[in-house]
Amino acid sequence: MEDENSWVFDSLVCFLNGPIWNAPLQNFIEEKSLIFEPNVDDNEEYKKIFDEFKNLVDFMLGNFMEDIGITPEQFENACKEGRKYQVSFDHNLFEQIWAANDYDMFKRMMAQRNVELQLQALELIERKYGITPQSFIPKTKDENAKEIPVTIEKTSDLENDVMHEVDELELKKRQQYLRAQRDKLVALKKEARKKQLNAETTEKPKERPRSAKAAEAVMTGERPNVEPQQLQIRKTLAERLKSEVVNKELK
Template sequence: MSGEDGWVFDSLVGFLRGPVWNVPILTFIEHKSLIFEPGCEEDTEHKAIHDEYKNLVDFMLGSYMEDIGITPEQFEAACGEASTKTTFHQTLFEQVWAADDFEIFKRMMIQKNLELQLQALELLQQKHGIIPESCIPGDSMTPAEQEIMEEIIKKSLEEHEALQATLDEETRDLEKALAESTEEKGRLEMERNHEREMLEKALKMSLSDEPPAEEEEEEEPEPLPPRSDEIDPDELRRRQEYLKEQRDKLLAMKRQEREKQLAAYEGSETTKRPKSSRAARRVLAGSTIDPHTLQFLPEIDLDSKKLQVRKALAERLKVEVIAHHQGDNE
Protein backbone atom coordinates (compact mmCIF):
# COMPACT_ATOMS: atom_id res chain seq x y z
CA MET A 1 0.00 0.00 0.00
CA SER A 2 1.39 3.39 -1.01
CA GLY A 3 1.79 6.33 1.33
CA GLU A 4 -1.11 8.04 -0.45
CA ASP A 5 -3.38 5.34 0.95
CA GLY A 6 -2.50 6.17 4.55
CA TRP A 7 -6.01 7.65 4.87
CA VAL A 8 -7.29 4.15 5.64
CA PHE A 9 -6.10 4.09 9.25
CA ASP A 10 -7.18 7.67 9.92
CA SER A 11 -10.59 6.88 8.41
CA LEU A 12 -11.06 3.85 10.65
CA VAL A 13 -10.04 5.69 13.81
CA GLY A 14 -12.60 8.34 12.85
CA PHE A 15 -15.18 5.57 12.55
CA LEU A 16 -14.21 4.23 15.99
CA ARG A 17 -14.85 7.67 17.48
CA GLY A 18 -18.34 7.89 15.95
CA PRO A 19 -21.77 6.56 16.99
CA VAL A 20 -21.91 3.66 14.49
CA TRP A 21 -19.10 2.05 16.53
CA ASN A 22 -19.72 3.52 19.97
CA VAL A 23 -23.46 2.88 20.20
CA PRO A 24 -23.27 -0.94 19.88
CA ILE A 25 -19.93 -1.30 21.70
CA LEU A 26 -20.92 0.82 24.72
CA THR A 27 -24.39 -0.73 24.83
CA PHE A 28 -22.80 -4.19 24.98
CA ILE A 29 -20.24 -3.19 27.61
CA GLU A 30 -22.84 -1.57 29.87
CA HIS A 31 -25.46 -4.33 29.65
CA LYS A 32 -23.00 -7.18 30.02
CA SER A 33 -21.06 -5.50 32.84
CA LEU A 34 -23.83 -6.21 35.34
CA ILE A 35 -22.43 -9.60 36.40
CA PHE A 36 -18.85 -8.30 36.75
CA GLU A 37 -18.63 -7.42 40.44
CA PRO A 38 -15.46 -6.35 42.30
CA GLY A 39 -13.58 -9.42 43.48
CA CYS A 40 -15.55 -11.76 41.21
CA GLU A 41 -13.90 -15.02 40.25
CA GLU A 42 -13.37 -15.83 36.59
CA ASP A 43 -15.92 -18.37 35.39
CA THR A 44 -17.31 -19.81 32.17
CA GLU A 45 -19.97 -17.08 31.93
CA HIS A 46 -17.37 -14.31 32.06
CA LYS A 47 -15.28 -16.11 29.43
CA ALA A 48 -18.34 -16.59 27.22
CA ILE A 49 -19.11 -12.87 27.40
CA HIS A 50 -15.52 -12.11 26.43
CA ASP A 51 -15.85 -14.39 23.40
CA GLU A 52 -19.09 -12.62 22.52
CA TYR A 53 -17.30 -9.28 22.78
CA LYS A 54 -14.55 -10.48 20.43
CA ASN A 55 -17.21 -11.46 17.91
CA LEU A 56 -18.88 -8.06 18.24
CA VAL A 57 -15.62 -6.16 17.67
CA ASP A 58 -14.75 -8.35 14.67
CA PHE A 59 -18.27 -8.00 13.27
CA MET A 60 -18.25 -4.19 13.46
CA LEU A 61 -14.72 -3.86 12.07
CA GLY A 62 -15.44 -6.31 9.26
CA SER A 63 -18.62 -4.42 8.31
CA TYR A 64 -16.70 -1.18 8.10
CA MET A 65 -13.96 -2.73 5.98
CA GLU A 66 -16.62 -3.88 3.53
CA ASP A 67 -18.14 -0.39 3.46
CA ILE A 68 -14.89 1.32 2.49
CA GLY A 69 -13.98 -1.48 0.09
CA ILE A 70 -10.56 -2.61 1.27
CA THR A 71 -9.25 -6.03 2.20
CA PRO A 72 -7.84 -7.06 5.57
CA GLU A 73 -4.43 -7.32 3.88
CA GLN A 74 -4.69 -3.71 2.70
CA PHE A 75 -5.72 -2.57 6.15
CA GLU A 76 -2.84 -4.45 7.77
CA ALA A 77 -0.47 -2.68 5.39
CA ALA A 78 -2.07 0.68 6.23
CA CYS A 79 -1.46 0.00 9.92
CA GLY A 80 2.24 -0.15 9.13
CA GLU A 81 2.28 3.47 7.97
CA ALA A 82 4.66 5.69 9.94
CA SER A 83 2.20 8.20 11.35
CA THR A 84 -1.44 9.07 11.81
CA LYS A 85 -3.13 12.47 11.64
CA THR A 86 -5.93 11.31 13.93
CA THR A 87 -5.78 11.46 17.72
CA PHE A 88 -7.85 9.10 19.83
CA HIS A 89 -9.07 8.73 23.39
CA GLN A 90 -7.44 6.05 25.51
CA THR A 91 -10.83 4.38 25.96
CA LEU A 92 -10.63 3.54 22.25
CA PHE A 93 -7.47 1.55 22.87
CA GLU A 94 -9.09 -0.15 25.86
CA GLN A 95 -12.15 -1.17 23.82
CA VAL A 96 -10.10 -2.76 21.03
CA TRP A 97 -7.36 -4.27 23.17
CA ALA A 98 -9.91 -5.74 25.62
CA ALA A 99 -10.97 -8.13 22.86
CA ASP A 100 -7.44 -9.60 22.89
CA ASP A 101 -6.79 -9.56 26.64
CA PHE A 102 -9.25 -11.04 29.14
CA GLU A 103 -7.72 -9.25 32.14
CA ILE A 104 -8.19 -5.85 30.50
CA PHE A 105 -11.72 -6.85 29.51
CA LYS A 106 -12.62 -7.97 33.04
CA ARG A 107 -11.28 -4.77 34.65
CA MET A 108 -13.06 -2.64 32.05
CA MET A 109 -16.35 -4.40 32.77
CA ILE A 110 -16.07 -4.16 36.57
CA GLN A 111 -15.25 -0.48 36.32
CA LYS A 112 -18.22 0.11 34.03
CA ASN A 113 -20.58 -1.64 36.47
CA LEU A 114 -19.37 0.60 39.29
CA GLU A 115 -19.62 3.72 37.12
CA LEU A 116 -23.22 2.88 36.26
CA GLN A 117 -24.12 2.50 39.94
CA LEU A 118 -22.44 5.82 40.70
CA GLN A 119 -24.35 7.49 37.88
CA ALA A 120 -27.63 6.03 39.16
CA LEU A 121 -26.81 7.23 42.68
CA GLU A 122 -25.97 10.70 41.44
CA LEU A 123 -29.29 10.86 39.59
CA LEU A 124 -31.04 10.14 42.90
CA GLN A 125 -28.96 12.79 44.65
CA GLN A 126 -29.83 15.36 41.99
CA LYS A 127 -33.55 14.56 42.33
CA HIS A 128 -33.30 15.22 46.07
CA GLY A 129 -31.26 18.40 45.63
CA ILE A 130 -28.15 17.01 47.33
CA ILE A 131 -25.78 17.78 44.44
CA PRO A 132 -26.14 20.31 41.60
CA GLU A 133 -27.77 19.31 38.31
CA SER A 134 -24.61 20.20 36.40
CA CYS A 135 -22.54 17.58 38.21
CA ILE A 136 -22.08 14.50 36.01
CA PRO A 137 -19.98 11.50 37.12
CA GLY A 138 -17.41 9.88 34.87
CA ASP A 139 -14.33 11.91 33.96
CA SER A 140 -13.58 9.50 31.10
CA MET A 141 -16.84 10.27 29.28
CA THR A 142 -16.67 11.35 25.65
CA PRO A 143 -18.62 14.49 24.63
CA ALA A 144 -21.31 12.25 23.08
CA GLU A 145 -21.72 10.33 26.36
CA GLN A 146 -21.87 13.56 28.34
CA GLU A 147 -24.63 14.75 26.03
CA ILE A 148 -26.57 11.53 26.67
CA MET A 149 -26.22 11.89 30.46
CA GLU A 150 -27.32 15.52 30.34
CA GLU A 151 -30.47 14.53 28.47
CA ILE A 152 -31.15 11.69 30.93
CA ILE A 153 -30.71 14.02 33.89
CA LYS A 154 -33.12 16.50 32.35
CA LYS A 155 -35.79 13.84 31.78
CA SER A 156 -35.26 12.28 35.20
CA LEU A 157 -35.79 15.57 36.99
CA GLU A 158 -38.92 16.27 34.95
CA GLU A 159 -40.40 12.87 35.85
CA HIS A 160 -39.33 12.92 39.49
CA GLU A 161 -42.32 14.76 41.00
CA ALA A 162 -44.91 12.66 39.14
CA LEU A 163 -43.21 9.40 40.09
CA GLN A 164 -42.87 10.35 43.75
CA ALA A 165 -46.66 10.42 44.07
CA THR A 166 -46.83 6.78 42.95
CA LEU A 167 -44.23 5.47 45.43
CA ASP A 168 -45.21 4.03 48.78
CA GLU A 169 -43.80 5.63 51.90
CA GLU A 170 -41.28 2.85 52.51
CA THR A 171 -39.80 3.24 49.01
CA ARG A 172 -39.67 7.04 49.31
CA ASP A 173 -37.83 6.74 52.62
CA LEU A 174 -35.44 4.17 51.13
CA GLU A 175 -34.71 6.39 48.13
CA LYS A 176 -34.10 9.45 50.32
CA ALA A 177 -31.83 7.50 52.70
CA LEU A 178 -29.80 6.18 49.76
CA ALA A 179 -29.49 9.64 48.21
CA GLU A 180 -28.26 11.10 51.51
CA SER A 181 -25.86 8.24 52.28
CA THR A 182 -22.19 9.22 52.07
CA GLU A 183 -21.05 5.66 52.84
CA GLU A 184 -22.51 4.08 49.71
CA LYS A 185 -21.06 6.71 47.40
CA GLY A 186 -17.71 6.52 49.15
CA ARG A 187 -17.63 2.74 48.77
CA LEU A 188 -18.46 2.87 45.07
CA GLU A 189 -15.94 5.61 44.37
CA MET A 190 -13.18 3.74 46.20
CA GLU A 191 -13.95 0.48 44.38
CA ARG A 192 -14.10 2.29 41.03
CA ASN A 193 -10.75 3.98 41.64
CA HIS A 194 -9.21 0.66 42.63
CA GLU A 195 -10.49 -1.01 39.47
CA ARG A 196 -9.18 1.91 37.41
CA GLU A 197 -5.72 1.34 38.92
CA MET A 198 -5.92 -2.39 38.19
CA LEU A 199 -7.00 -1.66 34.60
CA GLU A 200 -4.06 0.71 34.15
CA LYS A 201 -1.76 -1.99 35.49
CA ALA A 202 -3.18 -4.56 33.06
CA LEU A 203 -2.76 -2.09 30.18
CA LYS A 204 0.89 -1.45 31.10
CA MET A 205 1.56 -5.18 31.23
CA SER A 206 -0.02 -5.61 27.79
CA LEU A 207 2.16 -2.82 26.39
CA SER A 208 5.33 -4.40 27.74
CA ASP A 209 7.14 -7.04 25.71
CA GLU A 210 8.59 -8.50 28.92
CA PRO A 211 6.52 -11.18 30.70
CA PRO A 212 5.80 -10.56 34.39
CA ALA A 213 8.51 -11.96 36.67
CA GLU A 214 5.98 -13.75 38.82
CA GLU A 215 2.26 -13.71 39.34
CA GLU A 216 1.35 -11.09 41.88
CA GLU A 217 -1.59 -11.26 44.21
CA GLU A 218 -4.34 -8.76 43.49
CA GLU A 219 -4.02 -5.59 45.51
CA GLU A 220 -6.73 -4.96 48.04
CA PRO A 221 -8.44 -1.56 47.98
CA GLU A 222 -8.00 0.64 51.01
CA PRO A 223 -10.60 -0.10 53.70
CA LEU A 224 -13.47 2.33 54.00
CA PRO A 225 -13.48 4.59 57.05
CA PRO A 226 -15.75 3.34 59.84
CA ARG A 227 -19.35 4.51 59.66
CA SER A 228 -20.48 7.15 62.09
CA ASP A 229 -23.77 5.27 62.52
CA GLU A 230 -24.00 1.56 61.91
CA ILE A 231 -26.56 0.61 59.27
CA ASP A 232 -28.64 -2.51 59.72
CA PRO A 233 -27.35 -5.18 57.26
CA ASP A 234 -30.86 -5.77 55.88
CA GLU A 235 -31.30 -2.05 55.34
CA LEU A 236 -27.93 -1.87 53.59
CA ARG A 237 -28.90 -4.78 51.33
CA ARG A 238 -32.21 -3.08 50.46
CA ARG A 239 -30.37 0.11 49.54
CA GLN A 240 -27.92 -1.72 47.31
CA GLU A 241 -30.69 -3.68 45.58
CA TYR A 242 -32.68 -0.49 45.01
CA LEU A 243 -29.60 1.22 43.59
CA LYS A 244 -29.11 -1.64 41.13
CA GLU A 245 -32.75 -1.31 40.08
CA GLN A 246 -32.07 2.37 39.35
CA ARG A 247 -28.93 1.36 37.42
CA ASP A 248 -31.03 -0.95 35.22
CA LYS A 249 -33.50 1.89 34.53
CA LEU A 250 -30.56 4.12 33.64
CA LEU A 251 -29.38 1.49 31.14
CA ALA A 252 -32.75 1.50 29.41
CA MET A 253 -32.72 5.30 29.15
CA LYS A 254 -29.18 5.29 27.77
CA ARG A 255 -30.18 2.80 25.11
CA GLN A 256 -33.07 5.02 23.98
CA GLU A 257 -30.83 8.09 23.78
CA ARG A 258 -28.18 6.16 21.83
CA GLU A 259 -30.78 5.06 19.30
CA LYS A 260 -31.66 8.72 18.75
CA GLN A 261 -27.98 9.60 18.47
CA LEU A 262 -27.39 6.90 15.86
CA ALA A 263 -30.48 7.90 13.86
CA ALA A 264 -29.39 11.56 13.86
CA TYR A 265 -25.92 10.59 12.67
CA GLU A 266 -27.28 8.38 9.90
CA GLY A 267 -29.57 11.18 8.74
CA SER A 268 -26.79 13.78 8.60
CA GLU A 269 -23.90 11.64 7.34
CA THR A 270 -23.12 12.47 3.71
CA THR A 271 -20.88 9.40 3.21
CA LYS A 272 -23.17 6.46 3.89
CA ARG A 273 -21.86 3.32 5.61
CA PRO A 274 -24.78 0.95 4.98
CA LYS A 275 -23.23 -2.30 6.20
CA SER A 276 -21.74 -0.92 9.41
CA SER A 277 -24.94 1.02 10.16
CA ARG A 278 -27.02 -2.13 9.69
CA ALA A 279 -24.54 -3.98 11.91
CA ALA A 280 -24.96 -1.36 14.66
CA ARG A 281 -28.75 -1.59 14.44
CA ARG A 282 -28.62 -5.39 14.56
CA VAL A 283 -26.66 -5.18 17.81
CA LEU A 284 -29.15 -2.71 19.30
CA ALA A 285 -32.03 -5.00 18.31
CA GLY A 286 -30.36 -7.79 20.29
CA SER A 287 -30.06 -5.58 23.36
CA THR A 288 -33.84 -5.35 23.83
CA ILE A 289 -33.78 -8.72 25.62
CA ASP A 290 -33.27 -9.03 29.37
CA PRO A 291 -29.76 -7.64 30.07
CA HIS A 292 -28.71 -10.72 32.01
CA THR A 293 -29.46 -13.14 29.14
CA LEU A 294 -29.37 -11.08 25.94
CA GLN A 295 -27.46 -12.27 22.91
CA PHE A 296 -26.19 -9.42 20.77
CA LEU A 297 -24.98 -11.38 17.75
CA PRO A 298 -26.72 -14.74 17.22
CA GLU A 299 -25.69 -16.94 14.30
CA ILE A 300 -22.98 -14.78 12.78
CA ASP A 301 -20.16 -16.32 10.77
CA LEU A 302 -16.82 -14.62 11.35
CA ASP A 303 -13.90 -15.70 9.21
CA SER A 304 -10.22 -15.40 10.07
CA LYS A 305 -9.84 -12.33 7.84
CA LYS A 306 -12.07 -10.26 10.14
CA LEU A 307 -9.97 -11.39 13.09
CA GLN A 308 -6.91 -10.24 11.14
CA VAL A 309 -8.35 -6.70 11.03
CA ARG A 310 -8.78 -6.57 14.82
CA LYS A 311 -5.28 -7.93 15.47
CA ALA A 312 -3.71 -5.40 13.10
CA LEU A 313 -5.67 -2.51 14.63
CA ALA A 314 -4.82 -3.57 18.19
CA GLU A 315 -1.11 -3.72 17.37
CA ARG A 316 -1.22 -0.31 15.69
CA LEU A 317 -3.08 1.30 18.60
CA LYS A 318 -0.55 -0.27 20.92
CA VAL A 319 2.24 1.53 19.02
CA GLU A 320 0.30 4.80 19.20
CA VAL A 321 -0.26 4.49 22.97
CA ILE A 322 3.42 3.71 23.61
CA ALA A 323 4.46 6.71 21.50
CA HIS A 324 1.97 8.93 23.36
CA HIS A 325 3.30 7.83 26.76
CA GLN A 326 6.90 8.34 25.66
CA GLY A 327 5.99 11.85 24.47
CA ASP A 328 4.48 12.66 27.86
CA ASN A 329 7.66 11.52 29.62
CA GLU A 330 10.01 13.64 27.51
Protein backbone atom coordinates (compact mmCIF):
# COMPACT_ATOMS: atom_id res chain seq x y z
CA MET A 1 0.00 0.00 0.00
CA GLU A 2 2.82 2.39 0.90
CA ASP A 3 4.50 1.76 -2.46
CA GLU A 4 1.24 2.46 -4.29
CA ASN A 5 0.75 5.75 -2.45
CA SER A 6 4.36 6.73 -3.05
CA TRP A 7 3.88 6.11 -6.75
CA VAL A 8 0.88 8.44 -6.84
CA PHE A 9 2.73 11.27 -5.14
CA ASP A 10 5.94 10.68 -7.07
CA SER A 11 3.98 10.94 -10.31
CA LEU A 12 2.30 14.12 -9.11
CA VAL A 13 5.61 15.72 -8.11
CA CYS A 14 7.04 14.85 -11.53
CA PHE A 15 3.99 16.38 -13.19
CA LEU A 16 4.20 19.60 -11.16
CA ASN A 17 7.88 19.96 -12.08
CA GLY A 18 7.27 19.52 -15.80
CA PRO A 19 6.28 21.88 -18.63
CA ILE A 20 2.80 20.38 -19.07
CA TRP A 21 1.80 21.86 -15.71
CA ASN A 22 4.12 24.85 -15.60
CA ALA A 23 3.49 26.25 -19.07
CA PRO A 24 -0.23 27.08 -18.60
CA LEU A 25 0.00 27.87 -14.87
CA GLN A 26 3.03 30.17 -15.04
CA ASN A 27 1.68 31.87 -18.14
CA PHE A 28 -1.64 32.56 -16.41
CA ILE A 29 0.06 33.94 -13.31
CA GLU A 30 2.33 36.25 -15.28
CA GLU A 31 -0.32 37.57 -17.65
CA LYS A 32 -2.91 38.14 -14.92
CA SER A 33 -0.59 39.50 -12.23
CA LEU A 34 -0.29 42.98 -13.76
CA ILE A 35 -3.16 44.48 -11.75
CA PHE A 36 -2.12 42.94 -8.41
CA GLU A 37 -0.34 45.34 -6.07
CA PRO A 38 0.93 44.67 -2.53
CA ASN A 39 -1.32 45.79 0.32
CA VAL A 40 -4.25 46.66 -1.94
CA ASP A 41 -7.84 46.05 -0.84
CA ASP A 42 -9.98 43.45 -2.55
CA ASN A 43 -11.81 44.23 -5.76
CA GLU A 44 -14.08 42.26 -8.04
CA GLU A 45 -11.40 41.80 -10.69
CA TYR A 46 -9.11 40.07 -8.18
CA LYS A 47 -11.87 37.65 -7.24
CA LYS A 48 -12.74 36.98 -10.86
CA ILE A 49 -9.12 36.08 -11.64
CA PHE A 50 -9.00 33.91 -8.52
CA ASP A 51 -12.00 31.91 -9.79
CA GLU A 52 -10.31 31.53 -13.19
CA PHE A 53 -7.15 30.30 -11.47
CA LYS A 54 -9.07 27.71 -9.44
CA ASN A 55 -10.70 26.42 -12.62
CA LEU A 56 -7.33 26.13 -14.33
CA VAL A 57 -5.80 24.20 -11.42
CA ASP A 58 -8.82 21.86 -11.27
CA PHE A 59 -8.72 21.34 -15.03
CA MET A 60 -5.03 20.43 -15.14
CA LEU A 61 -5.17 18.19 -12.06
CA GLY A 62 -8.22 16.40 -13.40
CA ASN A 63 -6.57 15.62 -16.72
CA PHE A 64 -3.43 14.42 -14.95
CA MET A 65 -5.43 12.01 -12.79
CA GLU A 66 -7.14 10.61 -15.88
CA ASP A 67 -3.76 10.12 -17.53
CA ILE A 68 -2.46 8.01 -14.65
CA GLY A 69 -5.80 6.20 -14.32
CA ILE A 70 -6.83 7.31 -10.85
CA THR A 71 -10.28 8.54 -9.85
CA PRO A 72 -10.79 11.38 -7.36
CA GLU A 73 -11.95 8.81 -4.80
CA GLN A 74 -8.82 6.72 -5.27
CA PHE A 75 -6.68 9.81 -4.92
CA GLU A 76 -8.46 10.75 -1.71
CA ASN A 77 -7.75 7.29 -0.31
CA ALA A 78 -4.11 7.59 -1.35
CA CYS A 79 -3.88 10.88 0.55
CA LYS A 80 -5.36 9.29 3.67
CA GLU A 81 -3.18 6.20 3.49
CA GLY A 82 -0.14 8.28 2.62
CA ARG A 83 -0.59 10.22 5.86
CA LYS A 84 -0.68 6.95 7.81
CA TYR A 85 2.48 5.66 6.13
CA GLN A 86 4.26 9.03 6.36
CA VAL A 87 4.40 9.53 2.60
CA SER A 88 5.45 13.17 2.59
CA PHE A 89 6.43 15.82 0.08
CA ASP A 90 7.75 19.36 -0.04
CA HIS A 91 4.65 21.55 0.35
CA ASN A 92 6.48 24.50 -1.27
CA LEU A 93 6.23 22.65 -4.56
CA PHE A 94 2.45 22.74 -4.22
CA GLU A 95 2.21 26.51 -3.69
CA GLN A 96 0.02 27.06 -6.74
CA ILE A 97 -2.45 24.38 -5.68
CA TRP A 98 -2.53 25.77 -2.17
CA ALA A 99 -3.06 29.29 -3.52
CA ALA A 100 -6.10 28.02 -5.40
CA ASN A 101 -7.65 27.22 -2.01
CA ASP A 102 -6.54 30.35 -0.17
CA TYR A 103 -7.56 33.74 -1.56
CA ASP A 104 -5.12 35.74 0.56
CA MET A 105 -2.22 33.50 -0.43
CA PHE A 106 -3.27 33.82 -4.06
CA LYS A 107 -3.19 37.63 -3.87
CA ARG A 108 0.26 37.59 -2.29
CA MET A 109 1.55 35.22 -4.95
CA MET A 110 0.20 37.38 -7.76
CA ALA A 111 1.49 40.64 -6.26
CA GLN A 112 4.92 39.11 -5.74
CA ARG A 113 5.08 37.93 -9.35
CA ASN A 114 4.03 41.39 -10.57
CA VAL A 115 6.87 43.00 -8.60
CA GLU A 116 9.35 40.38 -9.83
CA LEU A 117 8.40 41.01 -13.45
CA GLN A 118 8.71 44.77 -13.05
CA LEU A 119 12.18 44.36 -11.56
CA GLN A 120 13.18 42.04 -14.40
CA ALA A 121 11.87 44.58 -16.91
CA LEU A 122 13.95 47.30 -15.24
CA GLU A 123 17.02 45.06 -15.53
CA LEU A 124 16.38 44.71 -19.26
CA ILE A 125 16.08 48.48 -19.59
CA GLU A 126 19.35 48.92 -17.72
CA ARG A 127 21.11 46.45 -20.02
CA LYS A 128 19.76 48.26 -23.05
CA TYR A 129 20.84 51.74 -21.97
CA GLY A 130 23.83 50.81 -19.85
CA ILE A 131 22.27 52.53 -16.85
CA THR A 132 18.75 52.92 -15.59
CA PRO A 133 17.24 55.89 -17.51
CA GLN A 134 16.77 59.02 -15.42
CA SER A 135 13.03 58.93 -16.00
CA PHE A 136 12.82 55.66 -14.03
CA ILE A 137 14.70 56.96 -11.00
CA PRO A 138 12.30 58.20 -8.30
CA LYS A 139 12.64 61.92 -7.68
CA THR A 140 14.20 62.89 -4.36
CA LYS A 141 14.46 66.15 -2.53
CA ASP A 142 17.68 68.06 -3.23
CA GLU A 143 19.91 68.00 -0.17
CA ASN A 144 20.94 71.57 -1.00
CA ALA A 145 17.38 72.79 -1.34
CA LYS A 146 17.97 75.34 1.40
CA GLU A 147 20.46 77.08 -0.92
CA ILE A 148 17.86 77.57 -3.65
CA PRO A 149 16.89 81.25 -3.92
CA VAL A 150 13.71 82.19 -2.13
CA THR A 151 12.31 83.64 -5.35
CA ILE A 152 11.83 80.11 -6.71
CA GLU A 153 9.54 79.29 -3.81
CA LYS A 154 7.33 82.20 -4.84
CA THR A 155 6.36 80.61 -8.11
CA SER A 156 2.82 81.48 -9.18
CA ASP A 157 -0.06 79.05 -8.79
CA LEU A 158 -0.34 78.75 -12.57
CA GLU A 159 3.31 77.66 -12.84
CA ASN A 160 2.75 75.12 -10.02
CA ASP A 161 -0.24 73.63 -11.97
CA VAL A 162 1.88 73.38 -15.12
CA MET A 163 4.75 71.65 -13.28
CA HIS A 164 2.28 69.22 -11.75
CA GLU A 165 0.90 68.32 -15.19
CA VAL A 166 4.42 67.80 -16.55
CA ASP A 167 5.27 65.50 -13.65
CA GLU A 168 2.05 63.54 -14.15
CA LEU A 169 2.75 63.21 -17.88
CA GLU A 170 6.31 62.04 -17.23
CA LEU A 171 5.09 59.50 -14.67
CA LYS A 172 2.47 58.20 -17.09
CA LYS A 173 5.02 57.79 -19.88
CA ARG A 174 7.38 56.04 -17.48
CA GLN A 175 4.65 53.61 -16.39
CA GLN A 176 3.58 52.92 -19.97
CA TYR A 177 7.14 52.18 -21.09
CA LEU A 178 7.80 49.93 -18.10
CA ARG A 179 4.57 48.06 -18.76
CA ALA A 180 5.50 47.63 -22.42
CA GLN A 181 8.85 46.13 -21.42
CA ARG A 182 7.10 43.91 -18.90
CA ASP A 183 4.64 42.70 -21.56
CA LYS A 184 7.52 41.90 -23.92
CA LEU A 185 9.20 39.90 -21.17
CA VAL A 186 6.02 37.93 -20.46
CA ALA A 187 5.58 37.24 -24.19
CA LEU A 188 9.15 35.95 -24.48
CA LYS A 189 8.65 33.66 -21.50
CA LYS A 190 5.40 32.38 -22.97
CA GLU A 191 7.11 31.49 -26.24
CA ALA A 192 9.90 29.71 -24.37
CA ARG A 193 7.35 27.67 -22.42
CA LYS A 194 5.49 26.79 -25.62
CA LYS A 195 8.72 25.39 -27.03
CA GLN A 196 9.36 23.39 -23.86
CA LEU A 197 5.82 22.05 -23.94
CA ASN A 198 6.11 21.15 -27.62
CA ALA A 199 9.41 19.37 -27.01
CA GLU A 200 7.90 17.43 -24.12
CA THR A 201 4.88 16.27 -26.12
CA THR A 202 7.02 15.44 -29.17
CA GLU A 203 9.55 13.36 -27.24
CA LYS A 204 6.92 11.59 -25.12
CA PRO A 205 3.72 11.52 -27.22
CA LYS A 206 2.13 8.68 -25.24
CA GLU A 207 2.95 10.07 -21.80
CA ARG A 208 0.11 12.09 -20.22
CA PRO A 209 -1.74 12.71 -23.53
CA ARG A 210 -4.80 14.33 -21.94
CA SER A 211 -2.72 16.65 -19.80
CA ALA A 212 -0.61 17.67 -22.77
CA LYS A 213 -3.64 18.45 -24.90
CA ALA A 214 -5.18 20.37 -22.03
CA ALA A 215 -2.03 22.46 -21.60
CA GLU A 216 -1.81 23.20 -25.31
CA ALA A 217 -5.46 24.25 -25.39
CA VAL A 218 -5.02 26.62 -22.45
CA MET A 219 -1.88 28.13 -23.99
CA THR A 220 -3.83 28.97 -27.14
CA GLY A 221 -6.45 30.84 -25.14
CA GLU A 222 -9.18 28.23 -24.64
CA ARG A 223 -11.07 28.41 -21.35
CA PRO A 224 -10.88 25.20 -19.31
CA ASN A 225 -14.09 23.24 -18.90
CA VAL A 226 -14.05 21.91 -15.34
CA GLU A 227 -15.96 18.76 -14.40
CA PRO A 228 -17.52 18.69 -10.89
CA GLN A 229 -15.40 15.74 -9.75
CA GLN A 230 -12.20 17.63 -10.59
CA LEU A 231 -12.82 20.01 -7.68
CA GLN A 232 -12.51 17.10 -5.28
CA ILE A 233 -8.90 16.46 -6.31
CA ARG A 234 -7.71 19.97 -5.47
CA LYS A 235 -9.60 20.13 -2.19
CA THR A 236 -8.33 16.71 -1.11
CA LEU A 237 -4.77 17.67 -1.94
CA ALA A 238 -5.17 21.01 -0.16
CA GLU A 239 -6.31 19.22 2.99
CA ARG A 240 -3.29 16.92 2.79
CA LEU A 241 -0.99 19.92 2.37
CA LYS A 242 -2.62 21.67 5.30
CA SER A 243 -2.20 18.66 7.55
CA GLU A 244 1.46 18.36 6.49
CA VAL A 245 2.17 21.93 7.55
CA VAL A 246 0.20 21.64 10.79
CA ASN A 247 1.98 18.43 11.71
CA LYS A 248 5.41 19.95 11.05
CA GLU A 249 4.57 23.03 13.09
CA LEU A 250 3.45 20.91 16.04
CA LYS A 251 6.67 18.88 16.10
